[in-house]
Amino acid sequence: MMQPLSGIKVLDLTNLLPGPLATLMLAEAGAEVLKIERPGGDDMRGYQPEWNGTGAAFGLLNRGKKSFILDLKSEKGADRLRLLLQDVDVLVEQFRPGIMDKLGFGYAAVREVNPHLIYCSITGYGQSGHRAQEAGHDLNYIGHTGLLALQPGPTDRPVVPPALIADIGGGTFPAVINILLALRQRDLTGQGCHLDIAMTDAMFTFAWHALARRFATERCPAPGESELCGGSPRYQLYPAKDGGLIACAALEDHFWRRFASVIGLDPTLTDDRRDPAATMAAVAALIATRSAAEWEPVFAKADCCLTIVRSLDDALSDPHFIQRGLFSRRLRGLDGGTMPALPLPIAPQFRGPADDEKPVPPLSQAETGW
Known part of the structure; x- marks a missing residue:
């Protein structure tokens, strides 16, 4: 060959x-x-x-x-x-x-x-x-x-x-x-x-998002402040009731609103620009009411960039990666x-x-x- x-x-x-x-x-x-x-x-x-x-x-x-x-x-x-x-x-x-x-x-x-x-x-x-x-x-x-x-x-x-x-x-x-x-x-x-x-x-190069903010505003984001480093409720890890982690990456509005709807987020908090910390706290409280296994089919059906954080063993047995x-x-x-x-x-x-x-x-x- x-x-x-x-x-x-x-x-x-x-x-x-x-x-x-x-x-x-x-x-x-x-x-x-x-x-x-x-x-x-x-x-x-x-x-x-x-x-x-x-x-x-x-x-x-x-x-x-x-x-x-x-x-x-x-x-x-x-x-x-x-x-x-x-x-x-x-x-x-x-x-x-x-x-x-x-x-x-x-x-x-x-x-x-x-x-x-x-x-x-x-x-x-x-x-x-x-x-x-x-x-x-x-x-x-x-x-x-x-x-x-x-x-x-x-x-x-x-x-x-x-x-x-x-x-x-x-x-x-x-x-x-x-x-x-x-x-x-x-x-x-x-x-x-x-x-x-x-x-x-x-x-x-890996710091591209932070550099864009630094060059445009002359201020570097503080630790955990950047939207992609924990500063946004839309891009966050949320613990479920059983301790499992939910990886939320619902950055775009249509994904975010779909996610907010399926978890029952108060509509006044859906606009996370008003008070990101309050929105994040509310989402965390809602996610913590169910186990990761209970949330999994909900998020799969919603198709809104939400996944369960898998162990390496679980990932190795995932049919998708095996099929690939x-x-x-x-x-x-x-x-x-x-x-x-x-x-x-x-x-x-x-x-x-x-x-x-x-x-x-x-x-x-x-x-x-x-």
Whole structure:
């Protein structure tokens, strides 16, 4: 089967989440990915929970890749990498700025070996700027850019977000998008380039709604004030009688009025512009009179952007997601067992067969590199 990235060779010099997930997406679109691991292997191979001979998270993020152990600090390892670089299309690295230069594989040096190479660097703060050398993780990046401050939860019980927004939304997705753009540009010019992907940069994109208010009014919304961060009764989480949560996203008037009608909201409170807090309190009181299971058929019939907050287990068994084939692809473990592969936002026609089964790469699987 010919896929969009068939024939594209990718060197993956990354670990943890942003880079491995980016190269996984490239692999799923047909690229051949060689994961370069240090002696002893990627730390994530030992992360818990262990599954079928390796860390489960490592398996999910590295399905279908090949692995090759290289000590880039040794002369032999460096020589082998130089040979590999002569015949590769994309290199993805995730070291702090300057580390690849110290190893002798910064972009300027690599470009001399392969001027057609797309060289993608993923870091927290980018290759330049006074924060470039700062250590950090996802929570630091969303905290540093003002995104977390839009809704940190109550000051006495702040909430850690359930998604790694910076890693995936600021690292993986921009890396994949820009690698594909760079490959297209190379088709036109024949030249490679260096991509500087800073996870923090994209966090301002995620704050688009707050930025619109800030630029237009010269005032940033306070924590929880923005309509999309808890400041509106129309976009809110409401506890039901049994403790289940109702996700209300009835933003548009026709949805909101339908919702207000089915719960029996006092008509004087339907216009939530008058006193949003009073409307929110009244809605909360009404929702709390029934269990989530009792509300579910009511909201389903009303079709007004109201859903029950599901557990992950419930979501995995939802017929809709099963019918969409999100879990049809399989990961084969080192010991031969299988589990569902990580669902990815890549159109099915660009991936392999829906029932394909790809393995976790064993260490140094590729004897010659490829």
